[in-house]
Amino acid sequence: MSTTFDTIADIIAETCDIPRDTIKPESHAINDLGIDSLDFLDIAFAIDKAFGIKLPLEQWTQEVNEGKATTDQYFVLQNLCTRIDELVAAKGA
Amino acid sequence: MRLEYFQLIDRIVEIDLPGRKISSEAAVPAESTIFEGHFPGYPLMPGVLLIETMAQTAGWLVVAANGFKRMPFLAAVKDAKLRNFVKPNQVLKVEATLEHEGSGYAVTKARITLKGEAVCDAAITFRVLDFPNAHMEAMMREWAARIGFPSEQVGADG
Numbered sequence: 001m002s003t004t005f006d007t008i009a010d011i012i013a014e015t016c017d018i019p020r021d022t023i024k025p026e027s028h029a030i031n032d033l034g035i036d037s038l039d040f041l042d043i044a045f046a047i048d049k050a051f052g053i054k055l056p057l058e059q060w061t062q063e064v065n066e067g068k069a070t071t072d073q074y075f076v077l078q079n080l081c082t083r084i085d086e087l088v089a090a091k092g093a
Numbered sequence: 094m095r096l097e098y099f100q101l102i103d104r105i106v107e108i109d110l111p112g113r114k115i116s117s118e119a120a121v122p123a124e125s126t127i128f129e130g131h132f133p134g135y136p137l138m139p140g141v142l143l144i145e146t147m148a149q150t151a152g153w154l155v156v157a158a159n160g161f162k163r164m165p166f167l168a169a170v171k172d173a174k175l176r177n178f179v180k181p182n183q184v185l186k187v188e189a190t191l192e193h194e195g196s197g198y199a200v201t202k203a204r205i206t207l208k209g210e211a212v213c214d215a216a217i218t219f220r221v222l223d224f225p226n227a228h229m230e231a232m233m234r235e236w237a238a239r240i241g242f243p244s245e246q247v248g249a250d251g
Contacts, residue, residue, distance in 0.1 A: 038168060038169065041168060041195070041220070042169075042218075044196070045193055045195060048193060048195055049193065054194075055195070056196050057195070058196045058197040061197075
């Protein structure tokens with residue numbers, strides 16, 4: 001069974017044509033991998049479908065814009081995986 | 094079609110929110126300056142306008158799904174295929190389905206047929222945002238009324 005990281009790394013590699021081996025848990029989707037907001041919509045769609053969740057992108061964006069969170073909290077991949085796992089757990093609760 | 098206003102849908106035929114689908118009708122005008130250039134002596138509806146026709150139909154479905162509280166803006170068109178020519182005076186059937194409602198975006202699929210024959214299809218993604226201002230929302234409501242948007246049915250009254 002693949003891990004959350006494996007799944008999203010595969011999604012990012014396929015969606016954005018980024019070599020899979022350059023995608024690391026510590027990679028920042030925007031700053032390190034150069035993914036822009038439009039490409040991230042495709043990634044979010046694929047993640048939503050793969051995990052049966054709805055990534056709260058608008059809430060995250062608002063928190064970043066208001067200075068209540070940093071982009072690292074949501075867009076460093078290991079942190080994104082943690083958020084996804086939380087959303088999956090909440091769905092099953 | 095009101096080509097001069099870039100409003101390409103004449104009539105919403107049906108919105109089925111539980112089924113997440115919409116159908117509309119779009120009549121290509123007999124005359125337009127567009128046909129003088131595209132193409133001289135052989136008038137054809139430009140493919141980009143067919144794509145826009147699909148996007149507007151899918152967009153109205155997103156408006157309905159959001160209870161007329163938010164506005165879809167075209168973000169991506171994928172796998173667009175233009176399968177047949179469309180000429181002046183032809184009446185198009187446009188259909189779209191809502192594949193996914195994400196946070197701040199929506200993914201749809203749309204197609205146009207002409208007398209049952211496939212004309213074009215595409216996957217269309219929208220960013221879904223609050224209306225930028227009250228004037229735009231009011232203008233959208235006017236447009237919606239003109240094309241038979243079922244505001245009461247989708248719980249989108251004022």
